[in-house]
Amino acid sequence: MALASGVRFAARALLRPWALLRGTTLGRTEPAAGGGGDGARRFGSQRVLVEPDAASGVAVMKLRNPPVNALSLELLTELVISLEKLENDKTFRGVILTSDCPRVFCAGLDLTEICGRNPAHCAEYWKAMQELWLRTYLSSLVLVAAINGACPAGGCIIALSCDCRVLADNPKYRIGLNETLLGIIAPFWLKDTYVNTIGHRASEQALQLGSLFPPAEALQVGLVDQVVPEDQVQSTALSEMARWLAVPDHARQLTKNMMRKATADRLLRQRDADTQNFVSFVCRDSIQKSLQAYLEKLRQRKG
Numbered sequence: 635m636a637l638a639s640g641v642r643f644a645a646r647a648l649l650r651p652w653a654l655l656r657g658t659t660l661g662r663t664e665p666a667a668g669g670g671g672d673g674a675r676r677f678g679s680q681r682v683l684v685e686p687d688a689a690s691g692v693a694v695m696k697l698r699n700p701p702v703n704a705l706s707l708e709l710l711t712e713l714v715i716s717l718e719k720l721e722n723d724k725t726f727r728g729v730i731l732t733s734d735c736p737r738v739f740c741a742g743l744d745l746t747e748i749c750g751r752n753p754a755h756c757a758e759y760w761k762a763m764q765e766l767w768l769r770t771y772l773s774s775l776v777l778v779a780a781i782n783g784a785c786p787a788g789g790c791i792i793a794l795s796c797d798c799r800v801l802a803d804n805p806k807y808r809i810g811l812n813e814t815l816l817g818i819i820a821p822f823w824l825k826d827t828y829v830n831t832i833g834h835r836a837s838e839q840a841l842q843l844g845s846l847f848p849p850a851e852a853l854q855v856g857l858v859d860q861v862v863p864e865d866q867v868q869s870t871a872l873s874e875m876a877r878w879l880a881v882p883d884h885a886r887q888l889t890k891n892m893m894r895k896a897t898a899d900r901l902l903r904q905r906d907a908d909t910q911n912f913v914s915f916v917c918r919d920s921i922q923k924s925l926q927a928y929l930e931k932l933r934q935r936k937g
């Protein structure tokens with residue numbers, strides 16, 4: 635597919651600077667605990683743990699960037715590489731995306747990547763964020779999000795880019811796009827992803843209010859597909875996966891592409907402008923002050 639190869643090309647161009655991966659050990663393979671054959675070997679990188687099961691064709695991909703899985707440049711890059719590796723291996727048809735950090739699925743953008751940084755760094759960072767979204771949103775694999783913790787902002791977008799979402803039933807595990815509460819604005823492709831999932835009116839309200847939905851409300855508004863007790867998140871994600879994998883791949887993939895291509899194309903057409911817009915916005919003094927104040931509040935909230 636032209637679009638897929640375009641995205642792959644862009645990813646390669648983006649990912650060529652390997653120096654980016656400070657201290658990563660990409661491609662490392664090690665036996666899973668208690669594991670034996672190939673199907674039980676896990677691989678991944680410092681911040682993304684991949685547990686592949688060749689027999690079922692499903693891999694579990696765990697985010698492990700403690701304490702809160704903030705989307706640092708390294709984590710974004712490692713996620714894209716891990717996903718590409720699985721997509722290129724015909725053994726795999728599905729990925730369950732989950733967190734290795736207790737109580738948090740993903741805290742969204744790593745605010746330290748855009749606070750007090752120069753415009754070039756902010757641009758590089760935003761391109762990596764765009765790339766991860768394009769990759770997940772258009773992935774040929776079935777992606778199921780097993781949301782085992784809080785899931786604000788960029789974390790929510792990663793979950794919404796999956797095909798299906800299972801959320802643990804814990805009132806602290808809220809999900810949504812809360813950008814306005816930080817004094818920032820969700821870019822159009824985050825908004826589009828929201829609208830495609832929960833509809834225009836619900837998005838209009840939730841985006842303006844910066845709503846973070848607790849599980850029952852998230853289910854009601856359609857942000858997640860199932861809410862289950864915490865100890866059943868993984869098994870429910872596997873059952874969901876089986877349901878999706880029962881459909882022939884080619885028909886499901888073409889249908890997914892038909893549903894999502896226009897939204898992705900919109901970003902692909904104006905990627906540079908979106909990057910420039912992001913950089914000039916976050917580098918404003920007033921926005922830097924808001925972000926600093928928000929980070930400070932997060933730090934003080936502790937304990």
Ligand SMILES: CCCCCC/C=C/CC(=O)SCCNC(=O)CCNC(=O)[C@H](O)C(C)(C)COP(=O)(O)OP(=O)(O)OC[C@H]1O[C@@H](n2cnc3c(N)ncnc32)[C@H](O)[C@@H]1OP(=O)(O)O
Nearest residue numbers: 704741742743744745746784786787788819912915932933
């Ligand atoms: C055209 C303009 C376009 C702009 C587009 C911008 C798009 C933005 C999308 C985003 O993703 S913005 C980021 C929004 N994220 C949040 O608001 C989440 C903030 N975090 C939390 O609410 C909580 O941390 C949590 C995720 C609910 C977890 O709570 P918990 O009590 O378990 O941990 P904390 O004690 O709060 O945090 C631990 C530690 O981590 C730091 N931290 C938390 N979130 C972030 C983050 N997003 N980036 C960087 N650092 C973060 C926090 O400050 C603590 O640090 P410390 O040094 O240990 O005190």
